[in-house]
Amino acid sequence: MVLMMREASSGWPCRAGGSFCLCIQVDNHGIETSLMDDLINASREFFHLPLEEKQKCSNLIDGKHFQVEGYGNDPVASKDQTLDWLDRLHLRVEPEDERNLVHWPEHPNSFRALLHEYTLTCKRIKDRILRAMAKALGLNEDYIVTQFSNKAPSFARFNYYPPCPRPDLVFGVKPHSDSGVLTILLMDKDVGGLQVLRDGVWHNVPSSPHRLLINIGDYMEIMSNGIFKSPVHRAVTNAGKERISLAMFHGLDPEKEIEPAAALLHEKQPARYRKMKAKEYLAGFYEHFCRGTRFIDSVKI
Numbered sequence: 360m361v362l363m364m365r366e367a368s369s370g371w372p373c374r375a376g377g378s379f380c381l382c383i384q385v386d387n388h389g390i391e392t393s394l395m396d397d398l399i400n401a402s403r404e405f406f407h408l409p410l411e412e413k414q415k416c417s418n419l420i421d422g423k424h425f426q427v428e429g430y431g432n433d434p435v436a437s438k439d440q441t442l443d444w445l446d447r448l449h450l451r452v453e454p455e456d457e458r459n460l461v462h463w464p465e466h467p468n469s470f471r472a473l474l475h476e477y478t479l480t481c482k483r484i485k486d487r488i489l490r491a492m493a494k495a496l497g498l499n500e501d502y503i504v505t506q507f508s509n510k511a512p513s514f515a516r517f518n519y520y521p522p523c524p525r526p527d528l529v530f531g532v533k534p535h536s537d538s539g540v541l542t543i544l545l546m547d548k549d550v551g552g553l554q555v556l557r558d559g560v561w562h563n564v565p566s567s568p569h570r571l572l573i574n575i576g577d578y579m580e581i582m583s584n585g586i587f588k589s590p591v592h593r594a595v596t597n598a599g600k601e602r603i604s605l606a607m608f609h610g611l612d613p614e615k616e617i618e619p620a621a622a623l624l625h626e627k628q629p630a631r632y633r634k635m636k637a638k639e640y641l642a643g644f645y646e647h648f649c650r651g652t653r654f655i656d657s658v659k660i
């Protein structure tokens with residue numbers, strides 16, 4: 360995995376002043392390609408269902424109040440917010456005993472078992488990557504993995520982008536970085552659209568069948584005291600083809616304090632980020648996401 364990180368780093372990460380904006384492409388990840396295809400196809404079947412059927416998994420309580428889990432759009436914080444051109448299905452997959460199955464599609468009936476299996480596989484990949492990253496930082500190899508308690512949440516977010524008649528007017532997903540420790544993103548096999556910001560320029564991430572993209576999240580940026588930077592990325596739309604991606608977000612226990620690892624700090628390298636509970640970070644993150652700004656900028660010291 361370290362080797363893969365090094366190989367991949369030639370393509371995407373950017374180096375600026377001793378920090379790495381990390382976005383790693385991984386091909387030999389060990390996940391059965393049939394599992395990836397079956398899960399994406401099952402989600403495609405779900406997104407193609409009639410609206411009334413999908414709304415059985417709605418992310419609106421009483422058709423009005425937004426909750427993080429379920430099928431629908433992102434939260435709307437103000438009247439002038441530009442909405443992204445996507446439908447999403449956002450599900451808590453970990454801890455397993457906190458899954459809210461009411462939001463999990465029953466059709467197609469393979470969906471739940473496939474997502475369960477994919478979740479377990481992603482968890483193993485995540486731990487291997489985090490051990491490699493801890494070593495790369497010069498930390499104890501288990502330092503990052505042990506930040507995750509059995510209350511640490513992981514979410515699967517299926518993004519469905521229908522063809523868009525005016526791709527020049529709207530994003531599939533507006534520019535953002537991900538909030539958690541690490542995201543494992545399965546991109547559409549055929550249709551590109553993901554772009555990463557590097558040195559002020561947007562670069563297309565080429566789509567390739569069964570390739571995973573590992574995105575560092577804001578929590579990792581904080582824990583590494585800015586040595587790793589969470590990449591700003593966005594998805595653009597196109598007029599011709601629908602596109603589906605699946606992001607697996609790995610977060611931390613809401614009560615967990617996120618802070619730069621003590622072993623990385625010294626007199627000449629003081630903490631660059633304020634310490635904050637994960638639940639406070641998330642609240643700020645969503646507020647900023649809706650406005651199209653980045654919360655991490657406001658926790659920098």
Ligand SMILES: O=C(O)CCC(=O)C(=O)O
Pocket residue numbers: 516518532537544546552553592593594603604606
């Ligand atoms: O669709 C994509 O490729 C990106 C999705 C994404 O950035 C997200 O879900 O956070």
Ligand SMILES: [Fe+2]
Pocket residue numbers: 535536537592606
């Ligand atoms: Fe993202």
